[in-house]
Amino acid sequence: MTVDAHLVVRRGDFELDIALTIEPGETVALLGPNGAGKTTALRALAGLAPLSGGHVTLAGQDLSATPPERRRVGVVFQDYLLFPHLSARDNVAFGPRRQGVDRRGAHAIADRWLERVGLAEFARRKPRHLSGGQAQRVALARALAVDPALLLLDEPLAALDARTRLETRAELRRHLAAHPGATLLVTHDPLDALVLADRLVIIEGGRVVQEGDAATITARPRTDYVAQLVGLNLFRGRGDGHVVRISGDFVLTATDVVHGDAFVAFSPAAVALHPRQPDGSPRNTWPAVLTDIQRHGDNLRVRLAGPIVVAADITPAAAAQLDLQPGRELWAAVKASETRAYPAA
Template identity: 80%
Template sequence: MADRAVTDPLLDARLVVRRDAFVLDAALRIHRGETVALLGPNGAGKTTALRTLAGLTSLSAGHVTLDGRDLDRPEARNWTPPERRPIGVVFQDYLLFPHLSARDNVAFGPRRHGADRRAAQAVANRWLERVGLAEYARRKPRHLSGGQAQRVALARALAVDPVLLLLDEPLAALDARTRLDTRAELGRHLAAHPGATLLVTHDPLDALVLADRLVILEHGRVVQEGDAAAITARPRTDYVARLVGLNLYRGRGEGHAVGLAGGLTLTTTDTVHGDAFVAFPPTAVALHPRQPDGSPRNTWPAVLADIQRHGDNLRIRLDGPITVAADVTPAAAAHLRLEPGRELWVAVKASETRAYPATPESVR
C-alpha cells in the first residue's frame, strides 16, 4: 500500500449525477491491483456509481479517468460508450445469455473486441479452466448452480483483460454455504487481477474479506474511507457503527469525559477535547437488576425495549438517556428475566470505550 500512495491511481473519478431530488457527488480512486469495496445503505448511490463507471449512466459533472484516459468528462463533451470502455462488469444476477453455453458466454467479450471464433473460444477455455469449470463448458446457464453461474460471469468479465473490474453484489444471490466457498474463490481471482476492482456490496463480511480498502457512501456522499482496521476502530456515522457492530455516540469531550446530548456523561481512558465520538461494542455492556456498587463509572438506568436472537447470543436494545445495544447469553437473559419493559441498570467500563475527535479531516 505504501507504493500505491506515491503512484497515480489507475481509476481517478469524481462522479456527479443528478436525478430529481437525489445527487451523487463522490470521488473514487483505485490503484493498480487494488480492490475497493463501496458500501452504504439502500439509496446511498452505490448502483448509480457503478452504472456511471460502466457507461450505463452519464455524468452530470465531474470525470471518469481510467489509466490516464478520459472516459467521461461532460465539460469537454467527452463520453465513451460502454462497449468501448476497458471495463468488465459482473452484475448481481450475472446476466448470462441463456441460449449460449458457458464457453460461448465467456467468449462473447473477446468476439466483441475483434477476436475470431477460434481465438475467442481458446480464451474462454483458458478462463473456464482458471475458475474450475472446464468440464462445464458446454452447459447452458440453466444447468449451472448459482456458484457456477457466478464464476462464469466472472470469467466473462475477465476474459477481455479489463483495466477496471466492477462487481455488483456478486455473492448476494447465493445461499450461505455456496457463498462461503465462492467468496474464497473470488478472493483468489481478485488478488491475481492486475487492474483495479470496485466491489459494490451490502455485506460487511464480503467487504472485509475481499477488499483492500472500504469507501462508505451515504446520501450520495463519501462519509468515511480507509482500510478495515481504520473503519472498524473509528466509525463516524450510525450506519458505519452498525456495520461494524458498535454503539456510537457523539458529544463534547473534556479530558477523559464525553458529555452526550441526553445528559449522560461517559468516562473513557482516552483523552479528547471538543466535538468527539465515543464507541463501545455490545459485548462491553453489562446488565444489572439494580444499581451496581463500586463498579464502572459508566452506569445508568434503562428499560429493555427489544430482544432478538444474534448468533449464539441475544441482542438487547435498551432505552434510557441513550439507546444502547447489548449482547447477553441465553443463560444470563434467563437469570435476569429479560423481557420488554424490564427496568435494568447498564454498566460499561471506561477501559471498554474508545473516544476520538469527530473531525471532518479524517473523512478523505
C-alpha cells in the same frame, strides 16, 4: 492503470457526488445503505449511466465520452445477466469476440478462463443448467476474459445461499488477488467487504462519509450506519478530557482524552446488565428499560432505552437469570476501558 473518477450523477431529487481513486491491483469496496448511490456509481464507471458532471479517467485517459463497449471495463452484475441462449463457453467468449478476436481465438480464451474458475467440464452447459455458484463463476470469467483495466462487481455474492456464498467468497478472493487491474466491489455486506477489499469507501445520500482500511473504519466509525455495519454503539458529544457529554447531564467516561466535538463507541458485548445499580469499578452506569430482545448468533442482543439507546449482547443463561422481557427495568454498565473516544472532526 489507475482509475481516477469524480462521479456526479443527478436523477430527480437525488445527486451522487463522490470521488474515487483505485490503484492497479487494488480492490475497493463501496458500501452504503439502500439508495445511497452504490449501483449508480458502478453504472457511471461502466458508462451505463451518463455523468451530469465530473470525469472518469483510466491511466490518464478520459473515458467520460467513451461508450461502454469501448471501455476496458468488465462487469459482474448481481443477477449475473448471462446470455440464456449461449453456453458457458460462448458467454465467456462474447467479450473477446466483441473486441475483434476471431471465433477460434475467443474460444481458446474462454476455455482458459473456464479452466481457471474450475468449470472446464461445464463449458457446453446453458445458464439454466448451472447452479448459482457456477453461474457466478461464469460471469466472473466473462468479465475477466476481456482483460479489463477495471473490474466492477455489483453485489456478486448476494444471490447465493449461505454455504455457496462462503465457498465462492474464498474463490473470488483468490481471483481478485491475481487480477492486475483495479477492482470496485459494490456490496451491502460488511463481511464481503472486509474479506475481499483492500480499502473501504462508505457512502450515504450520494456522498462519501468515511473511507480507509478495515482496521481504521472498524475502530473509529463516524456515522450511525457505519457503527451498525461494524457492530458498535456510537454516540456523539462534547469531549472534556476523559469525559464526553452526550446530552444534558449524561456523560460517558473513557480512557482516551478528547476535547471538543467527539465520538464515543463501544461494543454491545461490553455492556453489562444488572438488576439493580452496581457497586464497584464501572465508571459508566445508567438506568435502562429493555425494549427488544432477539437471537444474535449464540447469544441474545437486547435493545435498551434510557438516557441513551444502546444494544447489548448477553448469553441466554444471563437472560434467564435476569428474567429479561420487554419493559424490564435494569441498570447498564460499561467500563471506561471498554470505550473508545475520538475527535468527530
